[in-house]
Amino acid sequence: MLPILDQSVEQLQTWMLEHDQRPYRAAQIRKWLFAKRANSWEQMTDLPLGLREQLASEFTIGSTEIAVHRKDDDGTEKLLLTLADGTRSAPAALQVECVLLRDDKGHCSICISTQVGCAMKCAFCATGLGGLTRNLTTGEILEQMLQLQRLLKPEERLSHIVCMGMGEPLANLDRLMPALAAASAKDGLGIGVRKITISTVGLPVGIRRLAEQNCQYHLAVSLHAPNDELRTQLMPTNRNIGIEAVLAAADAYFEKTGRRVTYEYILLAGVNDGPIEANQLVSLLRGRPSLINLIPYNPVRGLKFRTPHPSAVARFVEILEQGGLNVAIRHRKGARIDAACGQLRRAAVSPREANAVPIVEMTKDE
Ligand code: SAH
Numbered sequence: 001m002l003p004i005l006d007q008s009v010e011q012l013q014t015w016m017l018e019h020d021q022r023p024y025r026a027a028q029i030r031k032w033l034f035a036k037r038a039n040s041w042e043q044m045t046d047l048p049l050g051l052r053e054q055l056a057s058e059f060t061i062g063s064t065e066i067a068v069h070r071k072d073d074d075g076t077e078k079l080l081l082t083l084a085d086g087t088r089s090a091p092a093a094l095q096v097e098c099v100l101l102r103d104d105k106g107h108c109s110i111c112i113s114t115q116v117g118c119a120m121k122c123a124f125c126a127t128g129l130g131g132l133t134r135n136l137t138t139g140e141i142l143e144q145m146l147q148l149q150r151l152l153k154p155e156e157r158l159s160h161i162v163c164m165g166m167g168e169p170l171a172n173l174d175r176l177m178p179a180l181a182a183a184s185a186k187d188g189l190g191i192g193v194r195k196i197t198i199s200t201v202g203l204p205v206g207i208r209r210l211a212e213q214n215c216q217y218h219l220a221v222s223l224h225a226p227n228d229e230l231r232t233q234l235m236p237t238n239r240n241i242g243i244e245a246v247l248a249a250a251d252a253y254f255e256k257t258g259r260r261v262t263y264e265y266i267l268l269a270g271v272n273d274g275p276i277e278a279n280q281l282v283s284l285l286r287g288r289p290s291l292i293n294l295i296p297y298n299p300v301r302g303l304k305f306r307t308p309h310p311s312a313v314a315r316f317v318e319i320l321e322q323g324g325l326n327v328a329i330r331h332r333k334g335a336r337i338d339a340a341c342g343q344l345r346r347a348a349v350s351p352r353e354a355n356a357v358p359i360v361e362m363t364k365d366e
Helices: 009-018 024-035 049-058 138-149 169-184 204-213 228-234 243-257 275-285 310-322 343-349
Strands: 065-071 077-082 095-102 108-111 115-117 132-135 158-163 196-200 218-222 261-267 290-296 326-329 331-333 360-362
Touching: 009 024, 077 138, 095 138, 108 138, 132 169, 138 158, 138 169, 158 169, 169 196, 169 204, 196 204, 204 218, 204 243, 218 243, 243 261, 261 310, 275 290, 275 310, 290 310, 310 326
Parallel strands: 108 158, 158 196, 196 218, 218 261, 261 290, 290 326
Antiparallel strands: 065 077, 077 095, 095 108, 115 132, 331 360
16 A cells, blocks of 8 residues: 555556546545545545545555644644554654644644654754654655644644754655645645745755755754854764855855745753854854844753753843844744654653653744
8 A cells, every 4th residue: 555645746647547547636636635634535525436446445545643632722733643654562663743833823834744753863852862763754744734734723724834843854855855845836735835944954965955956945954053163062963064064055055045044043051042152153144144043942851951041042132133133032832732842752752751841942933
């Protein structure tokens, strides 16, 4: 059995022709999956019964199961999905998280995972603690979007997608790109490319590949430190890359696409949140058309980092703004539902390891 979500329109059309069906059936199926929120072949009543049966014998619609569904009073909902190869005895190794966030303007944004776990090992990240299990398939990436879309009220529409869940998107670009193509296609989810954000630890090769394709997605680079010594301590991938190469690739992305790059900067008390770092950041980014997105640290049980006092955050912002940088502070949502990346899965693995009051993070600047 093949997941239907792994099939491109062209593949579906070919399948139809090979089975003596009209190619337009492919478009009908996509409409059911993406627009009409169907999750079974039986629902697709405008397909002939024989075709539905044939499809059901060859393709699965959904391959994930909802293991946990949490809702917060602020409208945030989070799913922990078990993948098809997750066994009952050890499902946590094959689970991913995805989040639906609602803002007061009626926008519904979703945050999706691109890998099971992550190999990047950033020192402050809950996902990195467990290492990488495997890449998600195109179908699994899309299925998160569809599972979250099914949580919407009939009058609600998805407006933004951010790839800020578990994993490093640019380490799984071959599977991510077709998923985002379906998300942005008119006969897919129809979400504008400019409303889709790819957040990366900063892999120059991947950023340049993305730039070459000129697909206009919004790029967010996790910078987190203004000098190589500190960045390498926090983000081991920096050791063989270096900030200069990351910024050069991001500059190339801007030059090619005309899209302003966002730099994410997690604020860790006493580590990277002082005036020295703020001034270094100004020197680094001054003159680059960019937005700095400050993220107060979300405590992860077992890690020694602390969230800065609001006064330290305010001082940091002031220095950046005086230096002429554009600054946003990330909104926090989903506080009561383990909504931050990697934390719900950790809670499922071992409730004592997880945080009592974690917080989800979402960019609201675009
Ligand atoms: N691998 C990608 C995307 C996933 S992480 C990346 O590195 O960008 C999404 C964002 O959440 C990144 O900016 C990441 O550094 C940040 N993040 C991870 N753990 C966090 C924590 N405990 N508190 C706040 N932000 C965190």
